[in-house]
Each structure stands twice: as structure tokens, then as C-alpha cells.
Amino acid sequence: MSLDTVKHAADTPDTGQPWAELGLKEDEYARIREILGRRPTGAELAMYSVMWSEHCSYKSSKVHLRQFGEKVPENDAMLVGIGENAGVVDVGQGYAVTFKVESHNHPSYIEPYQGAATGIGGIVRDILAMGARPVAVVDPLRFGAADHPDTRRVLPGVVAGIGGYGNCLGLPNIGGEVVFDPCYQGNPLVNAGCIGVMKHEDIHLAQASGLGNKVILYGARTGGDGIGGVSVLASETFDETGPAKRPAVQVGDPFQEKLLIECTLEIFREKLVAGIQDLGGAGLSCATSELASAGSGGMRVDLDTVPLRDATLSPEEILMSESQERMCAIVEPEKVGRFLEICEKWDVIATVIGEVTEGERLEIFWHGEQIVDVPPRTVAHEGPVYERPYARPEWQDALQADDAGKLPRPESSAELREQVLKLVASPNQASKAWITDQYDRFVQGNTVLAMPEDAGMVRIDEKTNLGVAMATDGNGRYAKLDPYAGAQLALAESYRNVAASGARPLAISNCLNFGSPEDPDVMWQFAEATRGLADGCFALGTPVTGGNVSLYNQTGDVAIHPTPVVAVLGVIDDVTRRTPIAFAEEGQLLYLLGDTREEFGGSAWSQVVHDHLGGLPPAVDLDREKLLGEILIAASRDGMIDAAHDLSDGGLIQAVVESCLRGGKGARLIVPDGLDAFTFLFSESAGRAVVSVPRSEELRFTDMCGARGLPATRIGVVDGEEVELQGEFSLPLGELSTAHEGTIPALLV
Structure with a gap:
């Protein structure tokens, strides 16, 4: 098969192309032809298909994402947005x-x-x-x-x-x-x-500027793994038998990445790059088009100079490959020698594959034949923008009307105790130590x-x-x-x-x-x-x-x-x-910050006990969240609290059990006036936290909360080796630990 060059594409406008198989819509393919004034070459089609995919172009989400820039002003801390x-x-x-x-x-x-x-x-x-x-x-x-x-x-x-x-x-x-x-x-x-x-x-940015600056690809060789990988996979639904398209998933080499990191940081220290981009989704298609699009000129790339793991790869496959551990740098000619020296020191392959040119075109060549000639912005930043139709689902009202507050509640202290144990042992609330212990959390x-x-x-x-x-x-x-x-x-x-x-x-x-x-x-x-x-x-x-x-x-x-x-x-x-979450000092006082209401829609209790999803989620009060945050930060800074745990999934009892198990200390709790035991334990009202306060700091802490208007209710004390709810039940820490820690290993080992 002869090479599909730019000249050949112009001379053969009616040649059929696999645009649909590459995930493009008919109108998108027509738009590409309109941009180029001809049909695309195979290499151009490959680039547009991956760069105009949902994963890379955000074509369905752009119109909504603009709110983040329009509604939310940058604060003084923002350096790059x-x-x-x-x-x-x-x-x-x-x-x-x-x-x-x-x-x-x-x-x-x-x-x-x-x-x-x-x-x-x-x-x-x-x-x-x-x-x-x-x-x-x-x-x-x-x-x-x-x-x-x-x-x-x-x-x-x-x-x-x-x-x-x-x-x-x-x-x-x-x-x-x-x-x-x-x-x-x-x-x-x-x-x-x-x-x-x-x-x-x-700080470095992804842009290719400076006429004559060199384009250097460095890191791992380019292979056949991940051709069209995430850029195609992320734009496809899965049916019952698997994905509609199965390009190879990328294969990683963390040791190569470690070398790449140290090599790149040394290059940064010596100020050798004018622009840089990693190669991730859409591979070279993304890196070259985005660097050229964000720069002040064009770019020429000789694709046949790209180091390969598989010599049989076609130009289209090289452009679409998402092989890992690769970076693309823009380097001034006089700095190229030193750049390559550092790469050699770290045993990182580095190759000059092109340069920044005059004009506003991205041009890619294969053994001297031109296979890409595109305006880079049309590839990287001016893809399709869809105003997708949307409407509130017909089933939404019925879902919200199915109020979780109407579900049967425990009728005895024994049943209340049983449901607490069931909650803390449920997969979502159980300890994830079996998982997190496989990660190194403290290296460095x-x-x-x-x-x-x-x-x-x-x-x-x-x-x-x-x-x-x-x-x-x-x-x-x-x-x-x-x-x-x-x-x-x-x-x-x-x-x-x-x-x-x-x-x-x-x-x-x-x-x-x-x-x-x-x-x-x-x-x-x-x-x-x-x-x-x-x-x-x-x-x-x-x-x-x-x-x-x-x-x-x-x-x-x-x-x-x-x-x-x-x-x-x-x-x-x-x-x-x-401030850690652990209750570690006996005698410290437990305070509940915020307001507790009967809010069970979407709650862990409704899922674990009744396998139910319905009603409304907890109400949101962002002014209260901001106030709570200010109190927690000030109390931490000034030594007023020794532990704090936010209340979310599972409510107060889940947070208390986690903090007790973390610190190896029990807690005696009392239901505050105006609440029943069930709501006190399981409500998932937002804007709340539980804190442990040294007795010497109680007055200072409560005065601060009172002065700022944050409800702070004393609900108990750190004490003993069990979690006790006065007048209802007690649960030894050993029994709670067995329930909390045994679930995930039993399911997965």
C-alpha cells in the first residue's frame, strides 16, 4: 500500500476512509474536509479522531465547564488555572x-x-x-x-x-x-x-515558541500498546460482552518513569526547555498539536525519527499510540547538546524529531513525504462543541418522593445496637486497610x-x-x-x-x-x-x-x-x-459541631439496612461549611482540639467508631436534648464534625463557637474500652474492630 501523502489526498478526494470506525461522526468528518479543503490523509484522520474524541476535546461538556471560569473568580493564590x-x-x-x-x-x-x-x-x-x-x-x-x-x-x-x-x-x-x-x-x-x-x-507551560527551536521526544520508545487507548475507550459505552472497541491498554514501566522524572527535573534546574508537554491520551497527536497550537509559530516533525519498539508500526499508529513514559520538549538549538547529555546520563532515550517553524501549520513528514499539513488549533483546541439536549428525567420526581425517612426504624435498644454493627461492617463503611496497606504511604x-x-x-x-x-x-x-x-x-x-x-x-x-x-x-x-x-x-x-x-x-x-x-x-x-481523627486521650470531651436533622436520603443506613435509594440528600449550607471550616482550622492552630472527624457517610456513629478504633480509646455518648437516639446516630446532615476537646480548653473552645454562631453540643467523653450510648447499648472496641476490619479481607482474599 502506497503512502497516503497530502498530495495524494488532494488528488484522490473520493477515496473511502474509516472515519466511523475511528469514532468520528459523519458531520465531524465533513468538518475536517472543510477545514483542510480536501479529504484528510490517513495520518491526519488518525490525529483528528483521537483529538476530537470525548476524552480529549470535551466536546459534550465544554459548554457547561465554562461556568468554572465565568462564575468562580480566581483568588490570590491562583498562579495557573x-x-x-x-x-x-x-x-x-x-x-x-x-x-x-x-x-x-x-x-x-x-x-x-x-x-x-x-x-x-x-x-x-x-x-x-x-x-x-x-x-x-x-x-x-x-x-x-x-x-x-x-x-x-x-x-x-x-x-x-x-x-x-x-x-x-x-x-x-x-x-x-x-x-x-x-x-x-x-x-x-x-x-x-x-x-x-x-x-x-x-513553573513551565505547554507551548512551542521560538523559530528554529528543536522538538525533542524523550523517554520510552513508542510501541503498539495503547493505540487509540484511552482517547477511544473513554468515548465508548460498554455493552454486556465488553467494550465496543478494544484497543490495547497502555503498558507501564515505573522504573522508566522514575528515570524520566529525575532526568526532567535536572533539565528544569538547568533551564533547558522553552516548553514541555507529557504524552498521555492521544500520544504524539496531542503533544505536537497542543504545543504548536499554544505557541507562536508552526511545527515540522519528521515522524520516521521517532524511536520505536515495533518497527512495523504505521505512521497513523505512531501518532495514535499512547505508550507510556514519554515527554516532548521544545529546546533552543544551543541547549540541545546539554539536554541530550542529561538524558544520556539518566539512560533516557532522547531524539530531535522536529523544530518550530514560521507560519501557523503543523507539518509531519514520513521519510521525506508530507503526511500531515493542518492548522494545529483545529486539532487541539477548535474541535466540535455540542449543545447536547438534556431534560430532567421522568423518573426523578418518583425517586425523590420515595422518602428514606419513612423506612422502618429500630424498635429496641438491641436492634439499634445490631444496626450499628451492621453499618460499621458494611463494605463501604468497613476498614479499607487491606487495600491501603498495599500502598506505601510514608515513603520520602x-x-x-x-x-x-x-x-x-x-x-x-x-x-x-x-x-x-x-x-x-x-x-x-x-x-x-x-x-x-x-x-x-x-x-x-x-x-x-x-x-x-x-x-x-x-x-x-x-x-x-x-x-x-x-x-x-x-x-x-x-x-x-x-x-x-x-x-x-x-x-x-x-x-x-x-x-x-x-x-x-x-x-x-x-x-x-x-x-x-x-x-x-x-x-x-x-x-x-x-489534627488527626484519633480519640487518644481519656477524659477529653466530645463535642458535636453543627445541626443534626432527620436527613436519611441516600444515607448509608438506608443502603445497608434497607437496600434503599430514594428521597432527597442532606441540605447544603455552604455558609455553614465555611464557618465550620474556620472554627476547625483556628481550633487546630491554637491547640483547642486534639482530634476532629467530619460527619458524612454513616453519620455520627460511624465517625465516633472510626476515631475510637484509630486511637484505641472508647467513648461514652449521651443523646442531646431534642434528638432521638436513631437520628443522633445515623443522620447524615452536612456541615458537621465531632471533636475531642481537652478539659482545659473547653471554655475557650465553646466561647469561640458561641461568638461565631456555630452550634457546639457536648455529647460525651473519651473513656474506657467500649462505645456506649447511655441508656441504649454498649459495644466493646474488640467487637467493633472485628466487625470493621474483617469485611474486606473476607470478600477479596
Whole structure:
């Protein structure tokens, strides 16, 4: 078969092309022909198909994502916002922190180990490309029913992939979640986040400027793994027999990535790059088109110079390959020699594959023949924009009317005790130590909080103890009941978790996981969740630095629950003032902060005891969340509290049990006036936390809460070796520990 050159394409306008097989719609293919004034070559078609995919172009979500920039003003901390590889915020003392969350959902269902491992690898390179040293990772995960055979297939592989890759990189895994729900059966959510640290002057952007500057591809050789991988997989629904398309999942090599990280950081230190981009989704198609699009000129690439693992790869396959551990740098000619020397020192393959040119075209050649001649912005930034139709689902009213508050409640103290045990042993509320113990949480020696704490926290300056904290949260059950409120509840919980650790929330990233955008019901969920998140960020003053949209998360025509995952990053001036969740000192007083109401819609109790989903989620009061956060941060900083735990899934009793087991101390609780025991224990009202207060600090703490108008109710004391609810029941810590810690190993080992 002869090479499909630009000249050949112009001379053969009627040649049939596999645009549909590559995921393009008929009108999209027609638009490409209109842009080029001819049919595309095979290489051009490959580039447009991956770059115009849902995963890369956000063509169904762009119109809604604009709210994050329009509604939410950037605060003083924002240094780099939406549009780059990752957002960057100022955390003081000359330090900048970059962070982001992304998805690797579909690849992880097909090949759990490599899908999850390369998800970690990809997000780490995003952070590296900003100029930062990666310092920690997090992993929000969602799987099908805990006792389903396919969960046993997928979950161990995903966990091993995350742990194997992250541990080999020497990056502590400090946070995340594991949630089980039948809606994720056949479509798990494997989201991955990373935090990186740099000085302000070290920030790098993805752009190719400077006539004559060289384009250098460095890192691993390009192979046949992951051809069209996530860029195609993430734009496809799964049917009952598997994905509609099965391109190879990318294969990761963490040791190569570790070399790439150290090599890149040395290159940064010597200021050898004018622009840089990692190769992730869409591979070279993305890196070349985005660098050229964001720069001030054009670009010429000689594709036959790309180092290959498989010499049989066609130009189209090289452009679509998502082989891992690769970066693309723009380097001034006089610095190329030193750049290559450093790469050789680290045993990293580096090749000059092109240069920045005059004009505004991206031109790619194969053995001297031109196979690509495109305006790069049309590939990278001017893809389709869809105003997808959406409407409130017909079933939404009936779902909300099915009030969880009408479910049968325990009728005796014995039944109340039994339901507490059932709750703490349920897969979602049980200890995840079997999973998190497979991750190295303390490598590098700077981790100060990690799972199962409310937020992960790392020290970034050993002299001053400056640190950052991150939490990720998202409750798909709440979002199914009300996507607008559900997104705000995810934001509020993540914000609350960071504040409970003692850190001040600064900014957010997000990973928006939804079903098919071609379904008006799903698109309504997405529109509402995005609107809710934008409004919530405005109210809390937490700008969105970037994120990820993952659509087509469904099996057949059954979509997952709408699952907006929100990552909040916070800063703490002195990590030695952090607040853990453990009740560790007998005699300390327990205070419940916030208001408790009869709110059980989407609750853990309704799921565990009644297998029910219906009603309305807890009400959101973002002014209260902000006030609660301020109180928790001030109390932590000034030594007024020794422990704090936010109240969310499972309500007060879940938080108390976790804090007691974490500290090895019991608690005696009393039901406050105006509440019944059931509501006190199981309500999931938002804007609440439980804290342990040294007796010497009680007056100072309650005076502060009273002066600020935050309800603070004394509910008990840290004491003994059991959790006792006065007048109702007692549960020895040993019995609680057995129930809490035995569930996950029994299901998965």
C-alpha cells in the first residue's frame, strides 16, 4: 500500500476512509474536509479522531465547564488555572503546588493492573510537565457490588497496579476512597490524583515558541500498546460482552518513569526547555498539536525519527499510540547538546524529531513525504462543541418522593445496637486497610497524615514545616437523588475534610464521571452537577484549577450514578499543628459541631439496612461549611482540639467508631436534648464534625463557637474500652474492630 501523502489526498478526494470506525461522526468528518479543503490523509484522520474524541476535546461538556471560569473568580493564590496540564497555586514561602485528578476508568476494567498503573503514571507526568517534583498521589475508586465475582477480578488488579506503580516511583499514596455500588458493575471508576511542589520561578507551560527551536521526544520508545487507548475507550459505552472497541491498554514501566522524572527535573534546574508537554491520551497527536497550537509559530516533525519498539508500526499508529513514559520538549538549538547529555546520563532515550517553524501549520513528514499539513488549533483546541439536549428525567420526581425517612426504624435498644454493627461492617463503611496497606504511604518521610485520616497531608519544607493537605470525595447516591446538591455535597465534604485536618482550603480539581452524553437524562445530571459545583465553588471561594470529564460510563444503556469527585487542596503553615481523627486521650470531651436533622436520603443506613435509594440528600449550607471550616482550622492552630472527624457517610456513629478504633480509646455518648437516639446516630446532615476537646480548653473552645454562631453540643467523653450510648447499648472496641476490619479481607482474599 502506497503512502497516503497530502498530495495524494488532494488528488484522490473520493477515496473511502474509516472515519466511523475511528469514532468520528459523519458531520465531524465533513468538518475536517472543510477545514483542510480536501479529504484528510490517513495520518491526519488518525490525529483528528483521537483529538476530537470525548476524552480529549470535551466536546459534550465544554459548554457547561465554562461556568468554572465565568462564575468562580480566581483568588490570590491562583498562579495557573484551567487549560494547562494542571493548575498551580501559591502556598507561601515562595512555594507553588500543582495538583490534578484524572480518570482511567475503561482501561482499568479491561486490564485492571495496567489500566490503573498507567493512570498513576499519566497523572504524575501531568504534574511533572508543570515543572514540579511529584510528592504524593491519591486514588478515588469505585467498584461494583463488593460480593460480585467481577469485583474480585477487577479490584485486586487495580489496587496492585496503583500500589506497584506508585511504590516503584517512591511516591506516597496519602488519600482517596473506595466505594462499592452495583451501578459500577462492569464500569469501575479508577480516578487518580497527584500533588507536585516547585518554586514559583520553576513553573513551565505547554507551548512551542521560538523559530528554529528543536522538538525533542524523550523517554520510552513508542510501541503498539495503547493505540487509540484511552482517547477511544473513554468515548465508548460498554455493552454486556465488553467494550465496543478494544484497543490495547497502555503498558507501564515505573522504573522508566522514575528515570524520566529525575532526568526532567535536572533539565528544569538547568533551564533547558522553552516548553514541555507529557504524552498521555492521544500520544504524539496531542503533544505536537497542543504545543504548536499554544505557541507562536508552526511545527515540522519528521515522524520516521521517532524511536520505536515495533518497527512495523504505521505512521497513523505512531501518532495514535499512547505508550507510556514519554515527554516532548521544545529546546533552543544551543541547549540541545546539554539536554541530550542529561538524558544520556539518566539512560533516557532522547531524539530531535522536529523544530518550530514560521507560519501557523503543523507539518509531519514520513521519510521525506508530507503526511500531515493542518492548522494545529483545529486539532487541539477548535474541535466540535455540542449543545447536547438534556431534560430532567421522568423518573426523578418518583425517586425523590420515595422518602428514606419513612423506612422502618429500630424498635429496641438491641436492634439499634445490631444496626450499628451492621453499618460499621458494611463494605463501604468497613476498614479499607487491606487495600491501603498495599500502598506505601510514608515513603520520602514527609507524610504526616494518610488513610484513614480525613485528609492526606505532606510536609513540603523541612525547616518551616509548611505543608499541604488534600481530600477527595464524591457520593454518587446523593448525586443520583439531586445532581446539583450532590455535587455541592461532594465539594463540602472534601472542603470539610481538609479543614478538619487543620489546613486552609485553597482550590479544587475535579473528576466528573457520568454516563453517555447522548442520553438527555445523563446530560441533565451533568449540567446540574456542573452548575452546582460552580455555584458551590463561588460560595466557598475555592477556584477550579482544572480537572477531567469522563463520559460514557455505562454498561449497555444503564449508566452509573452521576459521580462528581471533588479534590480540595489546602495549606497548613505548620504540619506539627495538624489534627488527626484519633480519640487518644481519656477524659477529653466530645463535642458535636453543627445541626443534626432527620436527613436519611441516600444515607448509608438506608443502603445497608434497607437496600434503599430514594428521597432527597442532606441540605447544603455552604455558609455553614465555611464557618465550620474556620472554627476547625483556628481550633487546630491554637491547640483547642486534639482530634476532629467530619460527619458524612454513616453519620455520627460511624465517625465516633472510626476515631475510637484509630486511637484505641472508647467513648461514652449521651443523646442531646431534642434528638432521638436513631437520628443522633445515623443522620447524615452536612456541615458537621465531632471533636475531642481537652478539659482545659473547653471554655475557650465553646466561647469561640458561641461568638461565631456555630452550634457546639457536648455529647460525651473519651473513656474506657467500649462505645456506649447511655441508656441504649454498649459495644466493646474488640467487637467493633472485628466487625470493621474483617469485611474486606473476607470478600477479596
